[in-house]
Amino acid sequence: GNSVTQMEGPVTLSEEAFLTINCTYTATGYPSLFWYVQYPGEGLQLLLKATKADDKGSNKGFEATYRKETTSFHLEKGSVQVSDSAVYFCALYMDSNYQLIWGAGTKLIIKP
Amino acid sequence: NAGVTQTPKFQVLKTGQSMTLQCAQDMNHEYMSWYRQDPGMGLRLIHYSVGAGITDQGEVPNGYNVSRSTTEDFPLRLLSAAPSQTSVYFCASREIQGWGETQYFGPGTRLLVL
Numbered sequence: 001g002n003s004v005t006q007m008e009g010p011v012t013l014s015e016e017a018f019l020t021i022n023c024t025y026t027a028t029g030y031p032s033l034f035w036y037v038q039y040p041g042e043g044l045q046l047l048l049k050a051t052k053a054d055d056k057g058s059n060k061g062f063e064a065t066y067r068k069e070t071t072s073f074h075l076e077k078g079s080v081q082v083s084d085s086a087v088y089f090c091a092l093y094m095d096s097n098y099q100l101i102w103g104a105g106t107k108l109i110i111k112p
Numbered sequence: 113n114a115g116v117t118q119t120p121k122f123q124v125l126k127t128g129q130s131m132t133l134q135c136a137q138d139m140n141h142e143y144m145s146w147y148r149q150d151p152g153m154g155l156r157l158i159h160y161s162v163g164a165g166i167t168d169q170g171e172v173p174n175g176y177n178v179s180r181s182t183t184e185d186f187p188l189r190l191l192s193a194a195p196s197q198t199s200v201y202f203c204a205s206r207e208i209q210g211w212g213e214t215q216y217f218g219p220g221t222r223l224l225v226l
Contacts, residue, residue, distance in 0.1 A: 036215075042219060042220075043116075043202055043217035043218050043219045043220050044155075044202065044204075044215075044217040045217065046214050046215070049214070089154060089155070099157075100215065102154045102155045102156075103154055104153060104154040105154045105155075
């Protein structure tokens with residue numbers, strides 16, 4: 001079946017460090033891929049998305065490239081800030097059944 | 113637009129009590145869903161609805177009921193609360209487009225069952 005695997009957290013970095021949060025997926029067909037972010041005490045909100053292979057989603061300095069050959073959608077940011085501390089969820093969408101498949105989430109902690 | 117709203121924000125129940133978590137959206141989205149979020153388990157789908165009058169079970173439906181009498185509202189009912197239902201509950205509505213979809217989440221309801 002379809003699934004999403006994220007690296008386990010928490011991930012702890014210093015301010016201005018480079019961030020990578022790994023996400024790999026298993027899917028039959030051609031899913032759309034998403035990163036959602038959940039700031040402390042809030043609901044989830046869409047961070048970025050990519051709908052086909054080699055697409056790059058970007059927002060707020062974060063980027064992720066849809067890699068079909070490696071079935072990956074890793075989240076990256078060149079210089080993180082304390083305000084980026086949050087839980088990040090990778091997800092895939094299959095329009096065959098209108099369902100979102102979620103990763104378990106990765107908690108990111110940025111220290112000043 | 114208010115987006116997706118949820119009430120209450122916090123609730124404490126005793127085992128066996130019943131309650132309804134309210135969810136409303138003003139974006140005219142057909143698709144709505146309820147998730148629970150537990151540490152280390154990400155989001156798990158409880159129930160979803162593809163339109164008024166239509167509901168279906170998700171991954172973890174036991175102990176919960178839903179109804180969808182209008183496009184705007186999608187309440188979640190706990191019939192007889194159990195400690196295993198202690199969690200954070202998120203309601204979401206979904207905008208489906210040709211290339212995929214975007215979900216809009218409410219702020220969540222934190223539920224503690226004693």
